[in-house]
Amino acid sequence: MGIGSIAVFLLFFAWPSQASEAEPALEDLFSAVNGSVVLVRTRERALVGNNNVGVVPFTDQGSGVLISEDGDVLTAAHLVQVADTVQVEFGDGTKVLAKIVSSEPAADLAMLRLERVPEGAVIAKMGNSDAVRVGQRIFVIGAPYGLSHTLTVGRISARRLPGTLGGPLALAEFFQADVAINRGNSGGPMFDMNGEVVGIVSHILSQSGAFEGVGFSVTSNSIRQLLLTPRTPWSGISVFGLDEKLAGIFNLPQDxxxxxxxxxxxxxxxxxxxQPSYLPAKIGEHDILLGGDIILEVDGFQVGKFESYIALRDHLAEIEVGQTVAVKVFRQGRVIELTTTIEE
Structure with a gap:
């Protein structure tokens, strides 16, 4: 065997096959997982004017992904947290009502349960976000500006550990990525190049309001830890935190x-x-509503502090159907206690 023949022999048998290491074609991946992605439509109420007479219904929309045969759909908490009704739409136009079964606003995560799973719906597989590396290719499927089942592609720019982004989303780990996401992508899945869900789209950083190359998605392992095992119950309320200074301004009996x-x-x-708030106001850079109840305690856990929130979250996750929850609120200058029984 000549030297040239030996070289060909070594190249053919000794080197790994490029075809075996190549990523699957993006168009094939999209076709395989697109059936798991849904458009999420919500109906809720917004305040118009300075009193409750001005509360009017409106609709919003985002994205989600089906992850179980039971009809569990992952989406973003900010999309559904105060929704009166939720409906999802699959790629073939099938529409299904859903209820909110779990929510973690401090990680911008929520779980829906469909009334039924349409025939032919695809179940997405949850991936291992710890295995994802900075620089790795990923893709997102969602509904930017209502344009459902839109594919965008990018790379992981950074991994942001819990508490490092600042703001109210302190519990979750995030992937920062350059993949294009816009209004309507919220709650949609981020897939790796194996077609597995490694994140749920949350928000962007932007000076213009449009995408500028900095987007954030909650990692799949954060989803497992914060939403799936155990599931955090949905409250159906949105709140504004009052620190010690604001507690004094509001004359609260605690800090x-x-x-x-x-x-x-x-x-x-x-x-x-x-009771919800109804009077528009501005505190610092925050546009808020005044006039509603101020929650002081839930089952003896003081609220408004991060440390107590973690303890309360763990407590609520263990509450079973039929148990009673007691909530102390500050209403019109008086402390009163409200109770409810947990329903399925």
Whole structure:
């Protein structure tokens, strides 16, 4: 065998096959997982004017992904947290009502349960986000500006550990990525090049309001830890935190609390009898509503502080159907106690 023949022999047998290491074609991956992605439509109420007479219904929309045969759909908490009704739409136009079964606003995560799973729906597989590396290719499927089942492609720019981004989303680990996401992508899946869900789209950083190359998705392992095992119950309320300084301004009998902003119809918060706020105001850079209940305690856990929130979160995750939850609120200068029984 000549030298040239030996060289060909070595190249053919000794080197790994390029075809075996190549990523699957993106168009094939899209076709395989697109059936798991849904458009999420919500109906809720917004305040117009300075009193509750001005509360009017409106709709919003985002994205989600089906992850179980039972009809569990992952999406973003900010999309559904105070929704009165939720409906999802699959790629073939099938529409299904859903209820919110779990939510973690401090990680911008929520879980929906479909009334039924349409025939032919694809179940997405959850991936291992710890195995994802900076620089790795990923893709997102969602509904930017309502344009459902839109594919965008990019790379992981950074991994942001819990508490490092600042703001209210302190519990979750995030992937920062340059993949294009816009309004309507929220709650949609980020897939790796194996077609597995490694993140759920949350938010962007932007000076213009449009995508500028900096987007964030909650990692799949954060989802497992914070939403799936165990599941955090959905409250159906949005709140504004009051620190020690604001607690003094509001004349609270303690150094923290949360001011109820909105309450979803039929939610645990509504059954409890929590009163939403109605008077627009501005505190620092925050546009908020005043006039609603201020929650002081839940089952003896003081609210409004991060440390107590973690303890309360763990407590609520262990509560079973039929148990009673007691909530102390500050309403019109008085402390009152509200109770409700946990329903399935």
């Amino acid at each position: 923290s609390g949360v001011l109820v902003q909105r309450v979803a119809a039929g939610s645990p918060g509504a059954r409890l009898g929590l």
